[in-house]
Amino acid sequence: xxxxxxxxxxxxxxxxxxxxxxxxxxxxxxxxxxxxxxxxxxxxxxxxxxxxxxxxxxxxxxxxxxxxxxxxxxxxxxxxxxxxxxxxxxxxxxxxxxxxxxxxxxxxxxxxxxxxxxxxxxxxxxxxxxxxxxxxxxxxxxxxxxxxxxxxxxxxxxxxxxxxxxxxxxxxxxxxxxxxxxxxxxxxxxxxxxxxxxxxxxxxxxxxxxxxxxxxxxxxxxxxxxxxxxxxxxxxxxxxxxxxxxxxxxxxxxxxxxxxxxxxxxxxxxxxxxxxxxxxxxxxxxxxxxxxxxxxxxxxxxxxxxxxxxxxxxxxxxxxxxxxxxxxxxxxxxxxxxxxxxxxxxxxxxxxxxxxxxxxxxxxxxxxxxxxxxxxxxxxxxx
Amino acid sequence: xxxxxxxxxxxxxxxxxxxxxxxxxxxxxxxxxxxxxxxxxxxxxxxxxxxxxxxxxxxxxxxxxxxxxxxxxxxxxxxxxxxxxxxxxxxxxxxxxx
Numbered sequence: 001x002x003x004x005x006x007x008x009x010x011x012x013x014x015x016x017x018x019x020x021x022x023x024x025x026x027x028x029x030x031x032x033x034x035x036x037x038x039x040x041x042x043x044x045x046x047x048x049x050x051x052x053x054x055x056x057x058x059x060x061x062x063x064x065x066x067x068x069x070x071x072x073x074x075x076x077x078x079x080x081x082x083x084x085x086x087x088x089x090x091x092x093x094x095x096x097x098x099x100x101x102x103x104x105x106x107x108x109x110x111x112x113x114x115x116x117x118x119x120x121x122x123x124x125x126x127x128x129x130x131x132x133x134x135x136x137x138x139x140x141x142x143x144x145x146x147x148x149x150x151x152x153x154x155x156x157x158x159x160x161x162x163x164x165x166x167x168x169x170x171x172x173x174x175x176x177x178x179x180x181x182x183x184x185x186x187x188x189x190x191x192x193x194x195x196x197x198x199x200x201x202x203x204x205x206x207x208x209x210x211x212x213x214x215x216x217x218x219x220x221x222x223x224x225x226x227x228x229x230x231x232x233x234x235x236x237x238x239x240x241x242x243x244x245x246x247x248x249x250x251x252x253x254x255x256x257x258x259x260x261x262x263x264x265x266x267x268x269x270x271x272x273x274x275x276x277x278x279x280x281x282x283x284x285x286x287x288x289x290x291x292x293x294x295x296x297x298x299x300x301x302x303x304x305x306x307x308x309x310x311x312x313x314x315x316x317x318x319x320x321x322x323x324x325x326x327x328x329x330x331x332x333x334x335x336x337x338x339x340x341x342x343x344x345x346x347x348x349x350x351x352x353x354x355x356x357x358x359x360x361x362x363x364x365x366x367x368x369x370x371x372x373x374x375x376x377x378x379x380x381x382x383x
Numbered sequence: 384x385x386x387x388x389x390x391x392x393x394x395x396x397x398x399x400x401x402x403x404x405x406x407x408x409x410x411x412x413x414x415x416x417x418x419x420x421x422x423x424x425x426x427x428x429x430x431x432x433x434x435x436x437x438x439x440x441x442x443x444x445x446x447x448x449x450x451x452x453x454x455x456x457x458x459x460x461x462x463x464x465x466x467x468x469x470x471x472x473x474x475x476x477x478x479x480x481x
Contacts, residue, residue, distance in 0.1 A: 032395070033394065033395040033426065034425055035416075035425070036415070036416025036417075036425070036426075036427060041414060041427065044395045044398075044399060044427075045399060047396075048395070048396055048399035048400070051396070052403075062447065063396075063400070064396050064397070064400070225394065226394070226395060226425055226426055227393060227394040227395070227424065227426050228424060229423060229424050229425045229426075230422065230423045230424060235393070235394070237393045237394065238396075239394075239396055240393075240394050240396075
């Protein structure tokens, strides 16, 4: 199979990720931070070292302020529920995924927050001036998708952090972390939510949020932490204050190996390869008259994903034919981001998304393009 | 040998952070379960030579790590095992350590 669904979950994983997880399961799979024996201590080291590794990747000065969750959705829910109070104003964009829109919509209804959704351009670009215009004295939080999972467009985070005023800036790095270098300090990000199973090359069930110094959140869950066991109140120090229950230690072992692989390979090298693939795909798609490509025209302005529609074909039919007849895995539909599709004019049918990854090759791009040309040119025989 | 001391930190994260720092500085120490005479906490503690107390405090403080409590055992460690049932608190927290 040619796998072009890396924006959903990356595949394959580096062998080192599989090895780390298998070794953990075989040798170390005790409870971290609980019992006092050596195996539990080794499990604790896995969690600790993963936190340190994430801290180095995103330039977080204090790794204790990295809170692990099971994915970016959970991390974003923690941020919104843990930060926002009645009458707080939130500014976000029309490109956001349901992992942002749904929890915020719920807080509008149940907690009385106020929400402004700033429209992105039809190519999926966000204008910082429009964000600035939406700010009010009550704006507590700006929430921005670092890279859209529909258009691939990369938001101007630095420009937005410059105009944020007293508001905090939360960045949803689901699509960018691992694919685009992120320096939390340099970009002026207050809350960075990430997931492990996409471009960070880790397994599902991993993710988290990095908090800038001074920011406190109310926990989403409380319970056992292994610390202050004599007390029935949840501890107030990081990272325990926002974590509870036995963590996904085996997943974190894999996530650490995934990030190590990225750092060993080099983020710039990865970016260069993925941009090359994206460029090849976009150039090929431009030669098929029936195809409309969405998002920025410049591969430099996006993560390695390309959304298209094909005149005369519903998205799901193209995806089915690519998969069944040519072994090319893509994702069709709304990609859990209905408002993003309204923004680019592809609602309600959605697009066909080719999301590329580090392990894809130029040959695979050529095979997929040939397959698409064949589907389009043999339209009659399919009908 | 100097008497044995035990330092309690907030959580396993800080214990391991401290371990990393102490290893880098080649300061002898052991990571051991928190002695039950000190706390019913199910976490870990740092066992070290009491002669290193002030240096340990300084090094950890530089890294922003809070010492929740430090205790002296009347005896020496036996092969890295905390010895004695009567630990004497050297502090109720970081403030009194200085």
